[in-house]
Amino acid sequence: MATQELDLYEVFLRSRRGLDHKHVGSLHAEDHEQALEYARDVYTRRSEGVSIWVVRSSDICASQEDDSDSFFDPSDDKPYRHAMYYELPKAVDNM
C-alpha cells in the first residue's frame, strides 16, 4: 500500500496529567481510529504520554507566512501590552 493513498495526521501528546498536549509529529493513516493506534505505536513506545490527540493535517487552518505583516508586526510597537512597560510602585516589592 502506498502512503500517498493515506491521509496525513498531526499527533499531539500530553506527557503528564496537568500538562498541555504538545505537537510531536505526523503520520499516515486510513482514518482517525487507525491514526490514534499508530500514534500510540510510533510516539509512545517509551511511555511518553498519557493522552493522544490526532487531527487530519488538512483540517488545520494555519496562518500564512505572507500574512505576517498584518498578523504579527502591529504588536511590535505596542510595548504597553507587556507588563514590563509599567513601572512598579516601590510598595510592590516582588511581583
Next chain:
Amino acid sequence: MTETDLKQATMQYVTRLGDDSIILSHRISEWCSNGPFLEEDLALQNVALDFLGRARMYFTYAAELEGEGRTEDDFAYLRDERQYTNLLINELPRVDFAHTMARQLFVDVFNTLFLQQQLQSKDETLAAVAAKAVKETRYHLRRSHEWTLRLGDGTAESHQRMQNAVDNLWGYTHEMFDVDALEQQLIEAGIAVDSAALRPQWLEKVTAILTEATLTVPEDSWVVRGGRTGYHTENLGHLLTEMQFLHRAHPGVTW
C-alpha cells in the same frame, strides 16, 4: 502426583507457552522493514516484541522450574525442531499481509480468552505473566480485528486475499483447543488453562468478526496437529536456522 512430577509437568507446559510466543514473535519480526508502510511496520514490531517479552518470561520460568542451570537462551537457541512444542499455526510462513493478519486474529481472540483464565492460575508466576500479557493482547486484538474488517470489507483483491488466508489457516486453529494428558493433570491442579473449554467462545467471537468483514467462516473439513508433540511442518526448521544462527555461530555472545 508428587511435587517433583508436578514441577516437571509445569516446566513442560510453560515451555509450550514460551515456544508459542517466540515462534510467533519471530514470524512477525520478519515484517521488519518489509511492512506495507512505515507506521504499520513499527506497529507490527511492537507486537513482535510483546511476544518476545512473553517468551523470555516463560523460558526463564521453565529454566527455574527445571533447576539444572539452563537459561532462557538455552531454551530459545539450543533446542532443535523436534524439541520445540509450539502450535503449528505460529510457525506457518507469513505469506502476505492478509495471512499475517488472519493468523493474528485467530491467535489474538484465543489469547484474550486464554490469558483471562490464566489470571486465575494457582501458579503465581503464570498468573503474573498473564496480568502483563492480557493488556497487550487486548491491543493486539484491536489491531487484528480492524485489519480484518479493512481487508475483508475492502477492495475485491483484499477481500479475496483475506478469504484465502482464513481458508488456508482454518485447519490449524483446532490444535489450539487440544488438551493432552499433561495439560489435563495441570488443569486438575489448577495450574493450566482448559483450552478445550474456550472453543465455543472463540468460535462465536471469530464468526462475528469474519461475518462483519463480509468473509465466510470455513467448514471444519480438515485438521492439522502435531506441534505439541514435536511434529512440525517443514517451515519450522527453516525458521530455527535463521533464528538460532547467531547464537550457534557465536555461543554465549552478548552485546
